[in-house]
Amino acid sequence: MTKGIQFDASGKLTHLLTLEGLSRQALVEILDTAESFIAVGEREIKKVPLLRGHTVVNLFFEPSTRTRTTFEIAAKRLSADVINLGVSTSSTTKGETLLDTVRNLEAMRTDLFVVRHAESGAAHLIAQHVPKHVHIINAGDGRHAHPTQGLLDVFTIRRHKGAFEKLKVALIGDILHSRVARSDIHALNTLGVKELRVIAPKTLLPTAVEKLGVVPYTDIEAGLDDVDVVMMLRIQRERMQGAHIPSEQEYFRVYGLTPDKLACAKPDAIVLHPGPMNRGLEIDSTVADGPRSLILPQVTYGIAVRMAVMALILGGREEPLGRRA
Amino acid sequence: MTKGIQFDASGKLTHLLTLEGLSRQALVEILDTAESFIAVGEREIKKVPLLRGHTVVNLFFEPSTRTRTTFEIAAKRLSADVINLGVSTSSTTKGETLLDTVRNLEAMRTDLFVVRHAESGAAHLIAQHVPKHVHIINAGDGRHAHPTQGLLDVFTIRRHKGAFEKLKVALIGDILHSRVARSDIHALNTLGVKELRVIAPKTLLPTAVEKLGVVPYTDIEAGLDDVDVVMMLRIQRERMQGAHIPSEQEYFRVYGLTPDKLACAKPDAIVLHPGPMNRGLEIDSTVADGPRSLILPQVTYGIAVRMAVMALILGGREEPLGRRA
Amino acid sequence: MTKGIQFDASGKLTHLLTLEGLSRQALVEILDTAESFIAVGEREIKKVPLLRGHTVVNLFFEPSTRTRTTFEIAAKRLSADVINLGVSTSSTTKGETLLDTVRNLEAMRTDLFVVRHAESGAAHLIAQHVPKHVHIINAGDGRHAHPTQGLLDVFTIRRHKGAFEKLKVALIGDILHSRVARSDIHALNTLGVKELRVIAPKTLLPTAVEKLGVVPYTDIEAGLDDVDVVMMLRIQRERMQGAHIPSEQEYFRVYGLTPDKLACAKPDAIVLHPGPMNRGLEIDSTVADGPRSLILPQVTYGIAVRMAVMALILGGREEPLGRRA
Numbered sequence: 020m021t022k023g024i025q026f027d028a029s030g031k032l033t034h035l036l037t038l039e040g041l042s043r044q045a046l047v048e049i050l051d052t053a054e055s056f057i058a059v060g061e062r063e064i065k066k067v068p069l070l071r072g073h074t075v076v077n078l079f080f081e082p083s084t085r086t087r088t089t090f091e092i093a094a095k096r097l098s099a100d101v102i103n104l105g106v107s108t109s110s111t112t113k114g115e116t117l118l119d120t121v122r123n124l125e126a127m128r129t130d131l132f133v134v135r136h137a138e139s140g141a142a143h144l145i146a147q148h149v150p151k152h153v154h155i156i157n158a159g160d161g162r163h164a165h166p167t168q169g170l171l172d173v174f175t176i177r178r179h180k181g182a183f184e185k186l187k188v189a190l191i192g193d194i195l196h197s198r199v200a201r202s203d204i205h206a207l208n209t210l211g212v213k214e215l216r217v218i219a220p221k222t223l224l225p226t227a228v229e230k231l232g233v234v235p236y237t238d239i240e241a242g243l244d245d246v247d248v249v250m251m252l253r254i255q256r257e258r259m260q261g262a263h264i265p266s267e268q269e270y271f272r273v274y275g276l277t278p279d280k281l282a283c284a285k286p287d288a289i290v291l292h293p294g295p296m297n298r299g300l301e302i303d304s305t306v307a308d309g310p311r312s313l314i315l316p317q318v319t320y321g322i323a324v325r326m327a328v329m330a331l332i333l334g335g336r337e338e339p340l341g342r343r344a
Numbered sequence: 345m346t347k348g349i350q351f352d353a354s355g356k357l358t359h360l361l362t363l364e365g366l367s368r369q370a371l372v373e374i375l376d377t378a379e380s381f382i383a384v385g386e387r388e389i390k391k392v393p394l395l396r397g398h399t400v401v402n403l404f405f406e407p408s409t410r411t412r413t414t415f416e417i418a419a420k421r422l423s424a425d426v427i428n429l430g431v432s433t434s435s436t437t438k439g440e441t442l443l444d445t446v447r448n449l450e451a452m453r454t455d456l457f458v459v460r461h462a463e464s465g466a467a468h469l470i471a472q473h474v475p476k477h478v479h480i481i482n483a484g485d486g487r488h489a490h491p492t493q494g495l496l497d498v499f500t501i502r503r504h505k506g507a508f509e510k511l512k513v514a515l516i517g518d519i520l521h522s523r524v525a526r527s528d529i530h531a532l533n534t535l536g537v538k539e540l541r542v543i544a545p546k547t548l549l550p551t552a553v554e555k556l557g558v559v560p561y562t563d564i565e566a567g568l569d570d571v572d573v574v575m576m577l578r579i580q581r582e583r584m585q586g587a588h589i590p591s592e593q594e595y596f597r598v599y600g601l602t603p604d605k606l607a608c609a610k611p612d613a614i615v616l617h618p619g620p621m622n623r624g625l626e627i628d629s630t631v632a633d634g635p636r637s638l639i640l641p642q643v644t645y646g647i648a649v650r651m652a653v654m655a656l657i658l659g660g661r662e663e664p665l666g667r668r669a
Numbered sequence: 670m671t672k673g674i675q676f677d678a679s680g681k682l683t684h685l686l687t688l689e690g691l692s693r694q695a696l697v698e699i700l701d702t703a704e705s706f707i708a709v710g711e712r713e714i715k716k717v718p719l720l721r722g723h724t725v726v727n728l729f730f731e732p733s734t735r736t737r738t739t740f741e742i743a744a745k746r747l748s749a750d751v752i753n754l755g756v757s758t759s760s761t762t763k764g765e766t767l768l769d770t771v772r773n774l775e776a777m778r779t780d781l782f783v784v785r786h787a788e789s790g791a792a793h794l795i796a797q798h799v800p801k802h803v804h805i806i807n808a809g810d811g812r813h814a815h816p817t818q819g820l821l822d823v824f825t826i827r828r829h830k831g832a833f834e835k836l837k838v839a840l841i842g843d844i845l846h847s848r849v850a851r852s853d854i855h856a857l858n859t860l861g862v863k864e865l866r867v868i869a870p871k872t873l874l875p876t877a878v879e880k881l882g883v884v885p886y887t888d889i890e891a892g893l894d895d896v897d898v899v900m901m902l903r904i905q906r907e908r909m910q911g912a913h914i915p916s917e918q919e920y921f922r923v924y925g926l927t928p929d930k931l932a933c934a935k936p937d938a939i940v941l942h943p944g945p946m947n948r949g950l951e952i953d954s955t956v957a958d959g960p961r962s963l964i965l966p967q968v969t970y971g972i973a974v975r976m977a978v979m980a981l982i983l984g985g986r987e988e989p990l991g992r993r994a
Contacts, residue, residue, distance in 0.1 A: 060778040064722030066750075072389030072624040085773065088752055092724060092777050095750040100391075100420040102413055105580060116623070123410065123619060126643035127417050294773060298766070318776035399742060411990040425716075425745040427738055431841030441948070448735065448944060449966035454743050 024146055032331045034146045034155040038205040046209055051176050052327035053320070058123040060322055063071065068334040069334050072101035074129040076102045079158075080136040085295065086158050089318070090133045093325035099333075102129065120336075123143050125153045130333055132156070139198075154332045156325075162196050163174050166294050167328060169202025171289035172211055173319040175313050176248055178320070179289050189284075190233075190243050191274060192252030192301055192313060193219040193263075198254055199293050208232045218242035222263045239274055243283040250278055251292040254301045265302055277303040281311070289313050349471055356620075357656045359471045359480040361601055362489040363530040371534060372590060375499050377652035378645070385647055394659050395424035399454040402428045403446075404483075405461040410620065411483050414643070415458045419651035424658075427454065446470050450478045454656055457481070464488035464523075479657045481650075487521050490594050492653060493528025496646040498535060500638050501573055503645070504614050508535040514560070514567050516543040516599065517577030518588075520550050524618050525577055534559045541566035545599065547588045564599055568608040576601055576617040579626045592625055602628040605634070615640050672926055674796055682981045684796045684805040685815040688855040693778045696859060700824050703970070703977035707829075709746060710972055719984050720749035724779040727753045728771075729808075730786040735945065736808050739968070743975035749983075752779065771786065771795050775803045780983055782806070789813035789848075804982045812846050817978060818943050819852025820865070821971040823860060825963050828970070829939050833860040839892050839934075841868040841924065842902030842951055847877050849943050850902055858882045865949075868892035872913045889924055890911040894932035901926055904951045917950050927953040931961070939963050 024138050025041070027033045059065055068088050075094040081235030082105060085336070094101045106120065124132065131154045134142040139161030146155040159165040173183075181184055188207055194200045194217045207215050208231075217228060219237045228235050243249065254270065276290065290306055292314045298304045307314060350366070352358045361461045363371070384390055400419040402412050419426045431445065451459065456479045459467040464486030471480040484490040498508075505511055513532055519525045519542045533541050533556075542553060543561045553560050561567030568574065579595065601615065601617060615631055617639045623629050632639060675691070677683045688696070724746040725738050732755060744751045756770065757933055774782065781804045784792040789811030796805040809815040823833075838857055844850045844867045857865050860883075867878060868886045878885050886892030893899065895967055904920065914920050926940065940956055942964045948954050957964060 045563055051654070062722070065724065065778060066722035072391035073385070074390065074420070084754060084756065088774075089777060090753065091752055092750075092779070095724070100417075104409060104413065106409065119620060119623075121645050122640055124413075126640040127414060127647055128390060128644060295769060298769075315772055315776040318773050319778060322777055394860040396710070397716035399715065399745070425742075427741055429734060429738065431734065444945060444948075448968050449738075452739060452972055453715060453969060454742070498843055 022081070024143070027151070028078075032328075033151075034157075035166050035332070036143050036146055036155065036157045037326050038166045038169045038202045038209070039164070041205070041209060043209050044317065045209070046170070046173070046206060049170055049179060049324070049327050049331065050142065052331055053170070053174055054178075056096075056272065056323040056326040056330070057320070059326070060319060065096055066098060067096065068098045069330050070097040072125075073131065073333055075099045075101050075131045075133065075329065076124055076129045077101065078106065078124070078132045078134050079104065080106050080117075080134075080141070081159070083135055083159070083216070086135060087133075089321050090156075090158060090325055093156040093322050094131075094329060096322070097326055099131075099172070099329070117141070118148055121149065123229050125149055131329060132153065134156045136158045137161055156328060156332070159198055162198050165198040165202050165293075167215045167325050168199050169206045170328070171317055171324040172199075172203050172250060172293070173206045173292055174290060174324050175317050176289070179313060180247055181315075183207070183212045185245055186212045186248055187214040187216070187246040188212050188248040188250065189216040189218055189236075189246045190250045190252065191239065191242070191276065193223045193254055194219045194228065194252070194257065195223045195263075197252045201231075203250060204231050204233060216238070216242050218274070226263055229305065240283045243280060246284045247288055249276065249281065249284055249288055249290045249300050251296075253293060253295065254297055256297070256300075271300055275301055275303055276306050278309070279307050281306055287311075291317060294318070347470070352476070357653075358476075359467075360491050360653050360657070361471055361480065361482045363491045363494045363527045364489070366530070366534060368534050368536070371495070371498070374495055374649070374652050374656065377656055378495070378499055378649040381421075381618065381648040381651040381655070382437055382645070384651070385644060390421055391423060392421065393423045394655050395419065395422040398424045398456065398655065398658055399452075400424045400426050400456045400458065401449055401454045402426065402483075402500060403431065403449070403457045403459050404429065405431050405459070405466070406484070407440075408460055408484070412458075414646050415481075415483060415650055418647050419456075419654060421647070421655055422651055424456075424654070439478070442466065442470070443473055450474055451664055455479065456654060458483045460484045462486055481653060484523055487523050487526070489527050490523040490618075491527050491648070492650055493524050494531045495653070496642055496649040497528050497575065497616055497618070498531045499645050499649050500616060500642050501532075501614070504638060504641075505572055508532070508537045511537045511554075511573055512539040512541070512571040513537050513569045513573040513575065514541040514543055514561075515575045515577065516564065516567070516601065518548045519544045519553065519577070520548045520588075521580065522577045524648070528575060529556050529558055541567050541571065543599070545589070545595075545646050552648060561565060564605055565608045568605060571609045572613055574601065574606065574609055574613055574615045575623075576615065576627050578618060578620065581625075588658070596625055600624070600626055600628060601631050603630050603634070606631055612636075616642055619643065674793070674939060676905040677801070683801075684792075684807075685816050685978050685982070686793050686796055686805065686807045688816045688819045688852050688859070691855070691859060693859050693861070696820070696856060699820055699974070699977050699981065702981055703788070703820070703824055703974040704828075704974040706746075706976040706980070707970070709976070710969065715746055715749060717746065718748045719980050720744065720747040723749045723781065723903070723983055724777075725749045725751050725783065725979065726774055726779045727751065727783045727808075728756065728774070728782045728784050729754065730756050730767075730784070730791070731809070733785055733809070736785060737783075739971050740806075740808060740975055743972050746972070747976055747979055748787050749781075749979070763964070767791070767795070768798055771799065775799055780804065781979060783808045785809045787811055806978060806982070809848055810942060812848050812851070815848040815943075816852050817975055818849050819856045820978070821967055821974040822849075822853050822900060822941055822943070823856045824974050825941060825967050825968050826939070829963060830897055833857070833862045836898055837864040837866070837896040838862050838900065839866040839868055839888065839896045840900045841892070841926065843873045843904055844869045844878065844902070845873045845913075846905065847902045851881075852879070852980075853900060854881050854883060857926045866892050866896065870914070889930055890933045893930060896934045897938055899926065899931065899934055899938055899940045901940065901952055903945065904947055906947070906950075918949060921950055925949070925951055925953055926956050928955050928959070931956055937961075938941075941967055944968065967976065
């Protein structure tokens with residue numbers, strides 16, 4: 020159902036809400052398009068006129084300076100006009116519903132909403148109610164999905180490790196609450212990685228996690244054995260208060276990525292993290308700043324990936340994306 | 345006096361502070377100009393280069409994401425640069441006066457200030473103190489005026505109902521505290537509507553309201569009888585605390601616009617609301633989302649009207665607006 | 670050391686962190702470049718395409734609407750894209766270090782950071798850690814420096830008083846805590862003013878202030894005697910709580926710039942203030958708004974000076990700035 024809503028009748032990408040159900044070809048087309056935008060960021064004049072006269076609205080019901088900035092930069096590099104709207108959820112529930120806010124913005128003839136919301140399904144709900152000329156990109160909804168993060172993660176892996184079918188990948192951290200983990204798992208499985216592992220204490224693993232197509236490990240050294248790619252997740256410090264994690268020190272000792280633990284992976288394994296990092300909690304600075312870390316290149320690629328998604332959704336294209344899928 | 349300050353010596357619109365005193369021709373020229381900008385919002389490239397190299401400052405002393413956004417979009421569609429300044433009134437009173445803030449902005453060679461302020465007369469005060477090259481648009485000052493809202497309301501009526509002189513119009517709600525009501529009343533009377541009614545409980549009607557050129561009703565069904573246009577006002581929930589309104593339920597029962605009450609109006613009567621709506625307080629969702637509601641088209645027209653006002657003030661024009669009036 | 674970091678190997682300006690150590694020729698080149706940008710602000714189309722496709726990030730760890738606005742306007746007049754980031758220091762210390770924030774922004778291929786921070790040395794620290802393609806302008810760091818303010822102050826003096834070597838200049842106010850004072854003193858001494866005085870109560874003068882190349886006065890009338898330029902500093906009202914200043918009334922009585930006190934200076938002396946002014950505390954309105962005040966022209970010049978610094982840093986230039994210095 021979600022898949023259906025993401026493509027229009029001709030098979031063109033019209034919303035990006037989740038990576039679940041996206042075909043391998045659909046993913047590959049986005050990655051290939053992103054590859055072509057990498058060059059724009061390296062030029063003296065980092066701007067192309069693709070979306071001139073289009074308006075992108077950053078509609079953030081949950082604050083996130085970092086994610087908002089990446090979408091703002093990506094949209095401006097495509098020559099779009101950008102409107103930043105930080106909407107506190109309290110104010111929308113008071114006088115105006117979420118959908119009234121959205122209907123007003125679409126009546127202003129804006130073209131694309133980048134939506135961040137604390138509730139899972141918010142971007143999907145909006146996409147179900149907008150007219151054809153309005154497009155939605157999910158920039159993170161609750162624990163559900165963060166598809167552009169998932170895309171930039173697989174973009175990073177493809178660029179530095181090549182063919183997915185040869186790769187063993189491990190995701191480490193708060194699998195239970197992480198929308199990044201969900202998007203990564205969908206993309207990596209669709210792209211056909213050889214083996215996908217998740218590593219976490221039992222309290223941070225969903226029940227029946229195997230159904231997602233992953234192999235769970237609670238022992239990080241066993242989980243990292245022989246992997247090509249190590250994908251860290253951010254630990255929300257709020258979890259410390261609950262029963263999920265005993266203490267920062269204890270979590271770091273058992274699951275923090277140190278050079279010692281990383282030594283269990285392949286010698287040329289790469290390390291990813293979606294940021295912002297908690298140094299000394301889920302990752303050691305020696306690893307974060309070390310030669311196998313791709314954490315900063317991920318940020319660079321994130322701009323290109325977001326440009327690609329916006330350009331595919333709003334730009335004129337001869338060949339539809341989905342039809343070929 | 346206010347009228348005088350709004351036009352320069354040659355009769356060109358230089359500030360828009362209130363609709364009071366604007367001639368019929370002045371209003372019609374703004375509406376005609378707005379009509380020409382409707383097409384821009386329907387195009388693939390929604391941008392014209394009219395105000396390139398001009399700087400529009402959204403100077404909001406009172407927060408309003410929605411109104412700020414409409415002005416920001418309108419200015420960017422005209423290719424202006426936009427600076428958003430949210431100024432808390434407390435910080436201006438502390439170290440720097442309102443006029444010092446404004447003088448600084450004009451010294452930066454900005455061209456147009458869109459001013460929202462909780463005090464009636466604030467935009468007028470600013471307009472009296474700026475040099476010739478700086479222009480002011482009042483985006484709402486206390487209970488005084490909200491001229492671009494008034495303009496988009498009459499634009500909506502003209503587009504959907506044609507000649508004003510044939511129309512009976514009813515305004516419903518908090519007439520006493522509403523700047524929108526004041527601007528609507530001035531515009532509708534100048535444009536020569538056949539009959540203009542205001543409908544509200546006595547506690548929300550100004551004393552001697554007839555002097556404004558309106559016929560007051562406390563009975564909504566009598567007030568709606570045979571009208572062509574129903575203009576709702578937003579009820580500020582803060583009024584509930586005071587003696588103005590007994591309770592939300594009671595207000596909705598007596599004055600909330602339901603299909604039953606709307607049946608008193610002409611069968612093809614249109615419904616307007618400046619937004620954001622309080623569904624279930626001043627308006628029922630069946631009406632708000634029904635076939636006679638123009639609430640979302642109003643938002644679309646609001647962009648064109650704001651583009652028109654900015655273009656008339658800042659753009660080069662051969663024939664002055666006021667002289668012909 | 671600071672000087673070294675501000676120029677690249679070819680002698681081109683690459684960061685602007687402090688005016689300390691900048692050569693006379695380096696200062697003069699910035700002032701001359703600013704002079705050429707004054708005309709842009711007077712044109713109908715106030716825009717030049719110099720920095721098209723470049724991204725300027727206003728990275729403000731300390732809020733300052735006014736300073737941020739001047740940099741935003743300057744960057745937009747140069748056709749750069751501008752990203753405004755208000756970062757609360759608490760949020761950076763929590764999850765992410767200052768340098769992680771900066772590394773992320775540079776990974777997004779942004780070109781220039783305008784940094785305001787409450788800690789002295791913050792901009793310098795950032796400049797030491799960015800790669801060659803990223804440039805830093807210090808927009809105020811703690812009590813250390815505010816170089817673009819210093820530049821616009823000397824620009825104002827040069828424009829209205831001509832050759833520095835003939836001028837006696839007095840700085841009045843909170844010399845102890847003022848980053849503006851530090852930048853002014855460095856620039857004025859390098860440019861070779863005849864005499865530079867600082868006037869303040871002893872509690873607001875640094876110990877051994879003479880080492881900065883200034884003559885201290887606690888008596889304002891003696892200090893103002895025969896000066897050509899009177900530079901006021903803003904008094905932070907927070908200082909009132911401490912032992913620095915007895916009371917607002919007492920401070921104004923003794924050090925507030927009134928027409929009477931100004932009469933001690935030369936008859937054609939000019940008055941500067943960095944804003945925002947505390948009228949009735951450090952300056953009397955008669956002086957602030959009087960014929961010898963250049964407080965508003967300073968704001969106008971500030972845009973041109975900031976355009977000049979950005980253009981020199983980011984624009985292509987044939988002849989390097991520093992080599993000639």
